[in-house]
Amino acid sequence: xxxxxxxxxxxxxxxxxxxxxxxxxxxxxxxxxxxxxxxxxxxxxxxxxxxxxxxxxxxxxxxxxxxxxxxxxxxxxxxxxxxxxxxxxxxxxxxxxxxxxxxxxxxxxxxxxxxxxxxxxxxxxxxxxxxxxxxxxxxxxxxxxxxxxxxxxxxxxxxxxxxxxxxxxxxxxxxxxxxxxxxxxxxxxxxxxxxxxxxxxxxxxxxx
Numbered sequence: 001x002x003x004x005x006x007x008x009x010x011x012x013x014x015x016x017x018x019x020x021x022x023x024x025x026x027x028x029x030x031x032x033x034x035x036x037x038x039x040x041x042x043x044x045x046x047x048x049x050x051x052x053x054x055x056x057x058x059x060x061x062x063x064x065x066x067x068x069x070x071x072x073x074x075x076x077x078x079x080x081x082x083x084x085x086x087x088x089x090x091x092x093x094x095x096x097x098x099x100x101x102x103x104x105x106x107x108x109x110x111x112x113x114x115x116x117x118x119x120x121x122x123x124x125x126x127x128x129x130x131x132x133x134x135x136x137x138x139x140x141x142x143x144x145x146x147x148x149x150x151x152x153x154x155x156x157x158x159x160x161x162x163x164x165x166x167x168x169x170x171x172x173x174x175x176x177x178x179x180x181x182x183x184x185x186x187x188x189x190x191x192x193x194x195x196x197x198x199x200x201x202x203x204x205x206x207x208x
Contacts, residue, residue, distance in 0.1 A: 001121070002026070003143065004041055005186065009033030010098070011060035014188055016145055018121065019047040025119035027051045028074070029138060029145045030188060031064040038064075039071060050118045053110070054078040055147025056135040057085025058160075059092040059101070061188060066102040075107040077116060079127070082134030083109075110136050126175045130168020131156035137176065144195075145186045150176055152185075152193035155204045172198075172205045 002019040009032050017038065019026030026047035028038060031054070042049055049072045054062050057078060062085070069076050078086060085092070086104035093100045110116060112127040116138070123138040131148045135156075138145045148156035150172050158165040176185070181196025200206055 001140070001143075002045055002047065003186075004045065005192070006034070006038060006041065008037065009060060009063070010096075012189060013060040014186065014190075016186055017042055017045070017047065017049075018140070018145075019045060020119050020121050023119035024048055025050050025121070027053050027118050027121065027123070028068060029053045030055055030061040030147065031068040032060045032062065033064050035064040035067045035071065038068070048072075049074045051116065052076045053116065053123065053138055053145075054082075055137065055145065055149075055188065056132040057082030058132065058148070059085075059089060059096070059098075061147065062086055062104055063089065063093075063101040066104045069105060069107075070102070076105060077108045077110050078104075078106045079111075079134030079136050080109040081129075082132050085132065085134075110138075128168075128171035128175050130158060130164050130166075130171045132160075133162040135171075139179065139183075142180070142183050143186065144176065144179060144183050146176060146188075148188040150185055150198060150202075150205075151187045151189060152191050152198070153202055155202075156188075169205060177205065
């Protein structure tokens, strides 16, 4: 498995290219910005993007999804509860003084426990609301892409519409940490971590 992380855009959001060495097929998790750069990386790694998996609908995570979909033919996955965020991309952009991105299109809605398969890559979907109501995490083996749910030493913000602190903490404690201490967590911002490290040391959800 090939995993490439790229911090993109004004929010320094982590976009992830996850590909199969065997088939050359790949997914792009959180196509937030700098799509040409991400496509160039895929080409360099000899990967073909077949699906765009969004963890949630905030602008820094989906602003480039439509462009990527148009340029690759990849299908876009976003939980149905976060579709309103995508539909209001222009308003989100205006809040931060940014130009409105290309209007988003959703092809599929990930659901709890559903497997999203691209070639020999099969991602399990976990619904982890709290940062947004439609936030999901994608799990492949001992790797988990957790968006803005869990960070190294911190958790996602809950002061935006649809945010709920207790719900977020429950999502982390009942869905993410039980995946196992060895599971690597790839967050939407900042460095990667492990579930074990967060369980032991995260001041919001950890044991200490």
